[in-house]
Amino acid sequence: MPYCVGVRVFSLNCWGIPYLSKHCSQRYQMIGEMLSKNEHDIVLLQEVWSEKDYLYLKKQLSNSHPYSHYYKSGVIGSGLAIFSKHRIYDTFLYRYSLNGYPYMAHHGDWFGGKAVGMAVVNLGGLTANIYVTHLHAEYSREKDTYLAHRVVQAWELQEFIRHTSAGADVVILGGDLNMHPEDLGCRLLRSYTGLRDSYLETAKFDGCENGITLIADNTFINKKELIPFETGIRIDYILFKGTSKTHIYCDFMSTTKGSVPDHPFPYSDHEALTAQLRLKFNIPAETGRKLAELVDIVTEARTEVKVGLHCAERMRYTTARTGVMGLALLFLELAIAAVPCLALGAEQPFPCASFYLLAALCFSILLTTSLLYVFYTMELKSLQGAEDQMRLAVASLQEKLRGFPVARPHHTLQRPSEGEGPSALDPEE
Amino acid sequence: MPYCVGVRVFSLNCWGIPYLSKHCSQRYQMIGEMLSKNEHDIVLLQEVWSEKDYLYLKKQLSNSHPYSHYYKSGVIGSGLAIFSKHRIYDTFLYRYSLNGYPYMAHHGDWFGGKAVGMAVVNLGGLTANIYVTHLHAEYSREKDTYLAHRVVQAWELQEFIRHTSAGADVVILGGDLNMHPEDLGCRLLRSYTGLRDSYLETAKFDGCENGITLIADNTFINKKELIPFETGIRIDYILFKGTSKTHIYCDFMSTTKGSVPDHPFPYSDHEALTAQLRLKFNIPAETGRKLAELVDIVTEARTEVKVGLHCAERMRYTTARTGVMGLALLFLELAIAAVPCLALGAEQPFPCASFYLLAALCFSILLTTSLLYVFYTMELKSLQGAEDQMRLAVASLQEKLRGFPVARPHHTLQRPSEGEGPSALDPEE
Numbered sequence: 001m002p003y004c005v006g007v008r009v010f011s012l013n014c015w016g017i018p019y020l021s022k023h024c025s026q027r028y029q030m031i032g033e034m035l036s037k038n039e040h041d042i043v044l045l046q047e048v049w050s051e052k053d054y055l056y057l058k059k060q061l062s063n064s065h066p067y068s069h070y071y072k073s074g075v076i077g078s079g080l081a082i083f084s085k086h087r088i089y090d091t092f093l094y095r096y097s098l099n100g101y102p103y104m105a106h107h108g109d110w111f112g113g114k115a116v117g118m119a120v121v122n123l124g125g126l127t128a129n130i131y132v133t134h135l136h137a138e139y140s141r142e143k144d145t146y147l148a149h150r151v152v153q154a155w156e157l158q159e160f161i162r163h164t165s166a167g168a169d170v171v172i173l174g175g176d177l178n179m180h181p182e183d184l185g186c187r188l189l190r191s192y193t194g195l196r197d198s199y200l201e202t203a204k205f206d207g208c209e210n211g212i213t214l215i216a217d218n219t220f221i222n223k224k225e226l227i228p229f230e231t232g233i234r235i236d237y238i239l240f241k242g243t244s245k246t247h248i249y250c251d252f253m254s255t256t257k258g259s260v261p262d263h264p265f266p267y268s269d270h271e272a273l274t275a276q277l278r279l280k281f282n283i284p285a286e287t288g289r290k291l292a293e294l295v296d297i298v299t300e301a302r303t304e305v306k307v308g309l310h311c312a313e314r315m316r317y318t319t320a321r322t323g324v325m326g327l328a329l330l331f332l333e334l335a336i337a338a339v340p341c342l343a344l345g346a347e348q349p350f351p352c353a354s355f356y357l358l359a360a361l362c363f364s365i366l367l368t369t370s371l372l373y374v375f376y377t378m379e380l381k382s383l384q385g386a387e388d389q390m391r392l393a394v395a396s397l398q399e400k401l402r403g404f405p406v407a408r409p410h411h412t413l414q415r416p417s418e419g420e421g422p423s424a425l426d427p428e429e
Numbered sequence: 430m431p432y433c434v435g436v437r438v439f440s441l442n443c444w445g446i447p448y449l450s451k452h453c454s455q456r457y458q459m460i461g462e463m464l465s466k467n468e469h470d471i472v473l474l475q476e477v478w479s480e481k482d483y484l485y486l487k488k489q490l491s492n493s494h495p496y497s498h499y500y501k502s503g504v505i506g507s508g509l510a511i512f513s514k515h516r517i518y519d520t521f522l523y524r525y526s527l528n529g530y531p532y533m534a535h536h537g538d539w540f541g542g543k544a545v546g547m548a549v550v551n552l553g554g555l556t557a558n559i560y561v562t563h564l565h566a567e568y569s570r571e572k573d574t575y576l577a578h579r580v581v582q583a584w585e586l587q588e589f590i591r592h593t594s595a596g597a598d599v600v601i602l603g604g605d606l607n608m609h610p611e612d613l614g615c616r617l618l619r620s621y622t623g624l625r626d627s628y629l630e631t632a633k634f635d636g637c638e639n640g641i642t643l644i645a646d647n648t649f650i651n652k653k654e655l656i657p658f659e660t661g662i663r664i665d666y667i668l669f670k671g672t673s674k675t676h677i678y679c680d681f682m683s684t685t686k687g688s689v690p691d692h693p694f695p696y697s698d699h700e701a702l703t704a705q706l707r708l709k710f711n712i713p714a715e716t717g718r719k720l721a722e723l724v725d726i727v728t729e730a731r732t733e734v735k736v737g738l739h740c741a742e743r744m745r746y747t748t749a750r751t752g753v754m755g756l757a758l759l760f761l762e763l764a765i766a767a768v769p770c771l772a773l774g775a776e777q778p779f780p781c782a783s784f785y786l787l788a789a790l791c792f793s794i795l796l797t798t799s800l801l802y803v804f805y806t807m808e809l810k811s812l813q814g815a816e817d818q819m820r821l822a823v824a825s826l827q828e829k830l831r832g833f834p835v836a837r838p839h840h841t842l843q844r845p846s847e848g849e850g851p852s853a854l855d856p857e858e
Contacts, residue, residue, distance in 0.1 A: 073526070092588050097502070097524065097811035102804065118592070148737020151730050152815040159521050159818070163547070166596025188730050191723050294620050301580050301617050308577020356785035367796075375531065382526035386581045389588070 005124040006251075007277045009198075010040040011174035011238050013134065013270035015220070016079070017108075018050045022220060023265055028053050030260065031267050032060030035083070040065075040274065042121070043083040044132040044174035047268075049112070054081050067121075069392065071132075072385035074099075074113015075374055080132045080175075082119050089396040090120040091389050094160045098149045100136055109136050109146075113381075116157050118164060126246060126281055129168035131161060133175040135185070141228075150178065154185030158192040169246045170279055171195065173239040176270065181234055195239035198250045198275040207255030210234060213271040217258040220269035238275040245281055252276040291401045295394055302390040309383045316376035319369050326365030333358050434553040435680075436706045438627075439469040440603035440667050442563065442699035444649070445508070446537075447479045451649060452694055457482050459689065460696050461489030464512070469494075469703065471550070472512040473561040473603035476697075478541070483510050496550075498821065500561075501814035503528075503542015504803055509561050509604075511548050518825040519549040520818050523589045527578040529565055538565050538575075542810075545586050547593060555675060555710055558597035560590060562604040564614070570657075579607065583614030587621040598675045599708055600624065602668045605699065610663055624668035627679045627704040636684030639663060642700040646687035649698035667704040674710055681705040720830040724823055731819040738812045745805035748798050755794030762787050 014031065015021045035043055035057075043065060048054050054070045061068070065083035069091050072078065078093065094116050100109035116133040135153045136146050144150075154177075165171045173195060179186045181197065189195065199211040208215050212232035216223050226232060242248035255271045337355060443460065444450045464472055464486075472494060477483050483499045490497070494512035498520050501507065507522065523545050529538035545562035564582045565575050573579075583606075594600045602624060608615045610626065618624065628640040637644050644661035645652050655661060671677035684700045766784060 090588075090592075092592050093526075094523065095526065097522075097814065098808060103801070145740075148734050148740065148812060151733040152737075152812065155730060155734075155815050155819065159519075163519075163521050163593040164595075166593075168595075184726070184729055184733060188726050191726055297613070297616050297620055300613055301584060304580040304613060305577050305584075308581075311574075311577065352781045353785070356782070356789075360785075360789060372532070379527060383577060383581065385526065386584050390584065 003124065003281055005126065005279045005281075007042065007123055007128075007170075007172075007279060008038075008040045009042045009044070009172055009174060009238050009240075009275045009277060010035070010038070010272065011044045011046075011132075011236060012272040013046040013176040013236060013268060014048050014053075015268040015270065016048050016050060016053050018053075024053070027265070027267055028056055030263055032057050034260075034267070036061055036064045038274075041085045041123070042130055042172065042174075044130070045081045045083070046132065046134040046176050047079045048081045049076055049079045051077065057081070057083070069117070069119055069388065071115060071117035072381040072388070073115045074381065075111045075378055076113065077381060078113055078115040078117065079134060080115065080117040082117065082130060082132055084119070084121055084130075086121045086123060087396065087399070088119045088121055088392060091392060092118045092164065093385060094118075094156065096135075096153045096156050098152045100146060100149060107137065107139060113378075114153070116160055118160075120168075123170065123279065126169040126279060127167065128170040128172060129161075129165045131171070131173040131175075133157060133173070133177070135176070135178045137178050151185050151188070154179070154188050158189045161189075161193050161195070165193075169243055169281060170248060171241045172277070174237070174273070176236050178235050190239070193241070195241050196250075198238040198240060198253050198273075198277070199234070201240075202250040202253035202275070204252045205254070207253070208232065208257055208271060211253075211255065213255060213273065214269070215258055215271060218266050218269055218271070219258070220266065236270055236273055238273050240275075240277060242279065247280045249278045249280075250275055251278050291397055295397045295401060298390055298394050298397065302387060302394065305383055305387045305390065309380065309387060312376055312379045312383060316373060316380065319372045319376060323366060323369030323373065326362050326369060330359065330362035330366070333362065432553065432710055434555065434708045434710075436471065436552055436557075436599075436601075436708060437467075437469045438471045438473070438601055438603060438667050438669075438704045438706060439464070439467070439701065440473045440475075440561075440665060441697060441701040442475040442605040442665060443477050443482075444697040444699065445477050445479060445482050447482075453482070456694070456696055457485055459692055461486050463689075463696070465490055465493045467703075470514045470552070471559055471601065471603075473559070474510045474512070475561065475563040475605045476508045477510045478505055478508045480506065486510070486512070498546070498548055498817065500544060500546035501810040501817070502544045503810065504540045504807055505542065506810060507542055507544040507546065508563060509544065509546040511546065511559060511561055513548070513550055513559075515550045515552060516825065516828070517548045517550055517821060520821055521547045521593065522814060523547075523585065525564075525582045525585050527581045529575060529578060536566065536568060542807075543582070545589055547589075549597075552599065552708065555598040555708060556596065557599040557601060558590075558594045560600070560602040560604075562586060562602070562606070564605070564607045566607050580614050580617070583608070583617050587618045590618075590622050590624070594622075598672055598710060599677060600670045601706070603666070603702070605665050607664050619668070622670070624670050625679075627667040627669060627682050627702075627706070628663070630669075631679040631682035631704070633681045634683070636682070636702075637661065637686055637700060640682075640684065642684060642702065643698070644687055644700060647695050647698055647700070648687070649695065665699055665702055667702050669704075669706060671708070676709040678707045678709075679704055680707050720826055724826045724830065727819055727823050727826065731816060731823065734812055734816045734819065738809065738816060741805055741808045741812060745802060745809065748801045748805060752795060752798030752802065755791050755798060759788065759791035759795070762791065 016024055051070060058068050061083050065085055067084040067088045069082050069088055071080040071093050073093060073095050096114050099114045100107060102110045114134055114136060116131055119130045121128045121130055136150050138144055161171065177186060209231065212234045213236035214221065215232035216226055216230060240248055253275045255273050256267060258266055260266055445453055480499060487497050490512050494514055496513040496517045498511050498517055500509040500522050502522060502524050525543050528543045529536060531539045543563055543565060545560055548559045550557045550559055565579050567573055590600065590602065606615060638660065641661035641663045642665035643650065645655055645659060669677055682704045684702050685696060687695055689695055
């Protein structure tokens with residue numbers, strides 16, 4: 001007999017650039033309030049650039065969405081976050097190999113380390129692979145210098161989803177693809193993966209005309225930048241697909257429409273998407289594993305990574321201190337050189353060559369330490385990302401272990417019969 | 430009735446550092462000769478750092494192994510290559526998020542962009558996911574500063590294999606893991622993925638004692654570096670696993686033993702591994718797809734990537750030219766400054782301040798162009814990597830298309846019945 005499960009999915013590009021985005025903290029307050037009230041099963045957020053904001057939301061949603069993950073990558077981070085009502089069993093991150101240029105600092109995409117985050121969630125006995133992503137922005141439709149980068153990102157996104165979702169019963173992707181529905185990357189993604197667009201599939205829709213998510217009526221939007229699409233464009237999506245075992249339908253979809261009742265401004269410069277999905281399936285069987293040993297190994301690996309984390313933190317601190325000393329030396333030199341200039345006529349205490357050599361030294365210290373600082377920051381993010389994933393893995397393994405007969409001696413033991421097929425663990429150990 | 434397929438897998442770290450590795454071209458000749466004679470189904474190579482060497486092998490093996498892929502990543506490349514007797518349907522590359530430090534240039538790992546490459550191969554009707562990887566080297570066992578990096582790499586490797594292999598009937602991993610069999614990363618990898626070690630599983634073995642692959646008898650090995658493991662260590666592996674549908678056995682395994690008969694030196698500083706695997710399975714069913722449209726979209730994407738490729742090439746060329754000009758300017762300045770020094774007593778034509786400012790300018794041009802050159806090289810590699818994968822995808826899609834009834838009008842048409850389950854393509858198109 002087929003079972004039915006309803007899943008409410010939410011996606012929003014939060015536009016959370018610290019110090020630059022308008023009314024950032026107030027908007028996060030509004031978002032947290034709205035999410036804690038609404039009964040979304042899965043919340044997919046993009047552009048949560050500051051980890052502080054993620055931690056704020058995590059606290060606000062601790063009751064409504066006890067499970068969450070923040071994907072760390074690049075210099076700043078990937079900006080991706082997931083909140084869930086259902087336990088997250090596993091996470092994985094794929095960084096796109098191309099993501100703009102570091103010298104286009106005003107566009108900033110390169111520093112974000114754009115990526116696709118994956119989370120494995122159990123939805124009523126079904127394995128659901130949830131993906132959240134944010135592709136490189138399109139700054140000019142006529143002269144799009146990043147087109148090749150975005151096409152490669154869409155290519156890698158479809159590859160990642162295709163190759164990682166073979167074991168899943170349900171696939172859901174939410175995020176800001178920065179592409180119109182008929183753009184090449186979008187077509188590539190949909191046709192290769194078989195993902196379906198909830199806006200096109202929904203039985204009922206309530207939201208902006210044509211499902212647009214970057215709209216002229218949003219107070220944070222510069223209307224000129226939308227030209228030639230005066231009313232707005234659709235670049236945010238919730239996509240989904242089932243498998244032979246699971247059928248999936250979209251019963252209802254909605255978007256916000258710019259303003260928010262009782263609030264002076266919208267949640268973000270993008271509109272938020274909500275899709276009400278319905279899954280039909282038969283309950284699958286489960287298999288056991290030598291879990292206790294695996295828990296030990298992952299715990300040991302986590303300790304190793306933590307040691308590396310402390311090392312990297314110390315190195316970054318030393319680098320920062322050296323950089324500050326270089327800066328102080330430079331100021332000192334400039335001050336010494338400036339004194340005779342101010343007191344006109346006094347003799348220059350510095351020989352010219354020494355002055356320039358010392359300045360060059362200071363500059364090279366500053367440059368080297370800056371580069372090293374950026375590098376150590378990236379290293380820290382990666383180590384933290386792995387450590388987070390390991391913590392999650394240990395927790396979910398331990399939960400499985402608790403459900404395992406061996407761990408509950410007061411129950412009737414149901415030891416797996418010996419020699420039943422190849423073991424998942426190395427036989428020599 | 431179960432079917433049986435024999436698969437011969439080969440793995441070798443080729444030690445192919447241009448100009449630095451000894452007898453590099455002669456060794457590639459030996460490797461090419463040996464591989465073209467032996468009946469390996471799958472050949473997994475590591476440290477093929479130069480694309481020229483890959484292309485040389487590709488030419489040598491064009492008859493014996495018509496299918497191949499070279500994985501591009503990082504500044505230099507991943508050094509990973511696969512050659513196959515069987516068609517490669519799909520490839521994917523995952524770059525490890527941590528891989529040493531750029532300033533440890535003498536260790537060089539960072540510049541290699543270490544990664545795990547995947548190839549989907551059809552082995553007698555079975556979907557086989559083949560992985561090849563090379564983890565960060567261990568330069569000192571006592572004071573291993575890279576331990577955390579290697580543990581994170583092993584973690585990401587197991588995650589990548591676990592998440593991408595759910596749809597595969599067979600999983601095979603070959604490569605230089607730079608870890609002893611009982612090292613943490615190795616245990617993590619085996620226990621989490623369920624991969625089995627062909628050295629431990631094989632029915633018959635012919636090779637070095639304890640299966641060691643970095644041996645003291647190899648003429649390229651500095652015996653002191655092996656201490657405290659005088660005879661050698663086992664760090665290269667062929668691992669495998671089947672599924673509920675497929676059972677997999679290792680009938681025979683061998684390693685080279687240092688010297689090669691009729692040749693003055695070994696193939697590499699590592700020993701080569703060969704595993705003879707046997708797969709038992711039932712023939713699976715196939716499903717059809719709207720292929721023609723997909724071919725068009727991928728072709729269009731490939732064109733876009735090619736445009737980006739030309740752009741990046743032009744940018745790199747411009748950068749190189751600017752760099753050379755900066756260098757020329759520097760030399761010119763030095764020459765002008767040097768003339769009066771050589772002709773003693775002549776007056777210095779340069780004002781001191783201008784001299785240093787100009788020199789600083791030249792240096793900053795050189796530094797900027799060097800960084801940009803490295804960046805464009807990485808961009809080029811990524812674009813080329815995506816383009817390669819797309820070419821492969823189009824070819825394999827076109828092959829499937831040829832086998833599709835609609836494409837063969839002289840046969841009885843077997844159109845798929847309309848509305849049979851959800852389409853893999855977007856329904857709106």
